[in-house]
Amino acid sequence: MLASSYNPLLVVCSLLVAIFASYTALGMAGRITTARDSGARWWLFAGACAMGLGIWSMHFVGMLAFSLPIPLGYDPLITLLSLLIAIASSAFALWLVCRQTLPWTHLVGGALLMGPAIAGMHYTGMAAMRMSPGIQYDAWLFALSVAIAIMAAGAALWIAFQLRKDSSHVWRKRLGAAVVMGLAIVGMHYTGMSAAQFPLGSICGAAHHGVNTNWLAVVVIVVTLAVLAATLTVSAFDVRMESRTAVLVSSLAEANEELTYLALHDSQTKLPNRVLLHDRLEHEILIADRDKSRFALMFLDLDGFKAVNDVFGHRSGDMLLVEVAQRIRANVGNEDTVARIGGDEFVLLARIEEPTDAARIAETLMKAIGEPIFIAKHELHVTSSIGIVLYPGDGATQQELMTNADAAMYHAKASGQKGYAFFETSMNSDAHEQMQIARELRVASARGELTLHYQPKFDAPNGPVIGAEALLRWSHPTLGMILPGHFIPIAEKTGLIVPIGEWVLDEACRQMRAWHDAGHPQWTIAVNLSAVQFGHDGLIELVRGTLARHALAPRFLTLEITESTAMSDVEASLATLQQLKDMGVNISIDDFGTGYSSLLYLKRLPATELKIDKGFVRDLAIGTEDAAIVSAIVALGQTLNLKIVAEGVETAAQKAFLTRIGCDSLQGFMLGEPMPAKEFIEAVAQDPASTEAPK
Template structure:
């Protein structure tokens, strides 16, 4: 037998090519399984070509490493056939490894087909030498080589399937697996070579016209490594691009999710906004129609929020809204929807079995909001007015439900606030009337429809006149002369009261300047200040500007502040009142006796006058409980050196008793009714005669 030898360097290169081809195969399986249909086909085709060339090159380099003491060559057709077999085997291996599942039966069949294919490639390549006489094979060793090929093929398929997913350590696992697969492939090849024996006198028929072995080794190594490297680099770059694309897609999805959240939620309270609320309402209507169920829409408005917001600033107001939203959220069930629809307005959508359930929820909300809010060291108190509309019955769609619950909420405010009210059909007419009145009120000042009436205050018991109180009237073009009780509550709810109040101060100062110039030098005019206007930062500048504009001293103006307004936040009230007093303006505590004053705080107020509420005067009689209260108020005022004014005096008996008790001034229909400035009479009242 001819004795062959091996080129150690080429043997080493054949092993390196086997390892590189194995690593490329493992990486390509991951790319194919991760790609979609069309890209996956391209990866399968390109990968099979690269991998097939790599496996075949390992075999061919191993053949080139083998040398006999005769000239050797390789038939072109058979060599090309062995390459096609390698590509076909690679295609099958990549396809099988990229499948979603690889059960044991499929793995065994794949191992047989892949191992048989590799063996066929090897022995076809051996046949390309066209030895004469033919190569003698040791069948036991041939069988061993086929077994190695089948085992190596099965191991390759299983490893490729297990490592096709990307993970933090997948590259290390693939490198180790590639070394194992490379050893297995090389072992199969050189086991197959060991099975071949070449008889003495053998010649290679392909040595003349086939592929020569002297100059093919280096080009094949270079081309093979280049093709495998290109395939591997392309796979790695594509993987990185995919990872970056996935990261970008994830970031974009998160950004879209955050944007959607911001679009559908209130930025301050994190509650759903009006847009999301309307969608939830549509869903609630659909569900109620399908299940024959009911749900309630509750419109909530915080009473007194505007005053706190103007007094303490928007920062405190925002924190109050946030805490109120938390209380609303904590007071309802998880399946209910609570939303903020603007300003201090909230809406709750709650599933109910009957209207009584809605009332129970509303009562719980009223009680929750009534509790004090501790914000930035301030003990703040607000209440909530709630309007309730029930579906079905109080609206056909989400817009009508919101409108009707809003109407019911305003009705709750008109009843005294801090309560809930169910919608009734008759409320809509009132709502439309209020809306029309509001539209007219916004233009009333510009159109010159607002005017002041003046009610004189008399020195007890019957004169002379010591001052007048300015009372606002609205000369509406179609409704006639409207008293303040018809439109002031509406102006307070909408914030128009601040603008209107500034006009009242200016007009009152203008008129008292005229009277003083006409000879009534000691005359003063009193102006009622609403809680919202009192807590506005514009109050003191408005007073100062009016006094300067009409060139009158501060003593000509008296600001009447209700007891409850002065006591709401004593420290803030003291600051405002001291700034007003610094202008020389007098302060009158109006409606005294109806609030919850602390004498400790009351004595600190820079007031000049106490005005007894008319509620104590209506049923005033000698020896009555009201008489005792009035007597106590007068004694308190005298102790604090305050002038005492009683309003609502309508009978001579009331006048006489108040004078006896020590009132300084009296005001009421008995003495003088409110009248335009040109009709005010000075001197002793006509009612001074005994009644």
């Protein structure tokens, strides 16, 4: 037999190529697993070519490391066939390990197919030498090489399946596995080479016409390493791009989810908004029609929220809304929908059995909302007005149900009794009328429809006139003269009271300036402030600017606030009233005796006068409870060094009694009705010191 030898450097190179090829194969398995559709097919093709080339290159470099004492060469076509066998077996291996599962039966079957294929590649490559006589093989070593190929294939398939998922440290495991796989492949190759025997006198038929081996080893190694490196680089780059794409897709999904949430929920309270409410209301209507069931739609509006918002600022108002939303949510069922549809308006959608269930829910919510709310060390109180509609019965569509619930809520607010009201057909006309008034009130001032009437104030008992109270009137083009009690609550609800109040203050001060210039320099003017106006941040600067604009000394202006307004938040009221008093403006506590004042706080209010409510004066007679109350109020005011004003004086007996117990000034229809400025000055000019001014 011919003596054979090996080039140690090329043997080492073949081992390195085998390890590199194994690492590439493991990476390709992971890449194919994560790819989708056509991308997976392309990666399978590229991975099979790279892996097959790597295995074949290891084999061919090992062949080139082998030498005999005769010239050697390799038939190109047979050599190419061995490469194709390597690529085909690699494609099968990658396809197998990229399945969802790899049962033991599939693993064994794959090893039994792939092992002989790899051995076939080796022995086909050996046949490319075209030895004459043919190569003789040791049967045991031949069988051992095939067995090694099968075991190596099985181990490679199992390892590749286990390490196909990409992770932060998987490359370390793949590197270790690649070394094991490379050694197994090299072991199979050199076992097969050891099985080959070359008889004396053998010649290589491809030595002169085959591939020249002098430079082939370097070319194969360089090309193979370049292909494997390029494949790994592209794979790594693609993984990184896919990772970034996945992050981007995830971020976009989260952003879309957040945008969807924001589009369907209120940003402050996190409750469903109007859009989501409409969707759920439509769903409830369908369910009720299908199952013949019932549900209640409740429209909730907070009473006193605007005053809190204006006095303490929008941040406190937002915190109040969040707290109210939590209280509503905590007192209804998990399947019920609570939505905020804007401002201080909430809607509850609740399934019920009987109307009494809706009433019970409304009472529970009113109690929960009415509990004190502590925000920024302030104890705040708000109440709620609730309108209730039932389905079926109170409307057939979403629009009808919402409109009718809103109408019922306004009725509950106006009635001032239980705080909630079930819808009745008659409420629709009231609701439409209120909406019409609100729309027309927005343009009433610009159209010149708002006017002031002035009711004279007399020094008790017989005059003279010491000033007037400015009273707002709306001269509607079709409805005629509208009194404030009819439109002021709507103005407060819509926020129109603030610009209307600014106009009233400005017009009253302008008129008083004109009367001073006309020869009545001691008259004073009284202007009523609503709770919303009193709590507005710009009140102090508004008063100061208005007085300066009309060159009116502060002592000639009296601002009237109701007892309940002054007591709604005592500390804030004290601060505002003190600033007005420091400015020189007079403060009058209007409708005194109708609220729930604490004398402890009342004595701290920097007021200059108390105004007895006309409700006490109307039924006044000696010996009655009203007489006792009025006498007590007068005595209290005198003790606190306040002037006392009685309004609603309509009879001589009332005037006499009020004068006798110590009232300083009087107002009433007996003395003088509210009248336009021109009529007011004419009436005073006729008899300025009379006890009864013309009506």
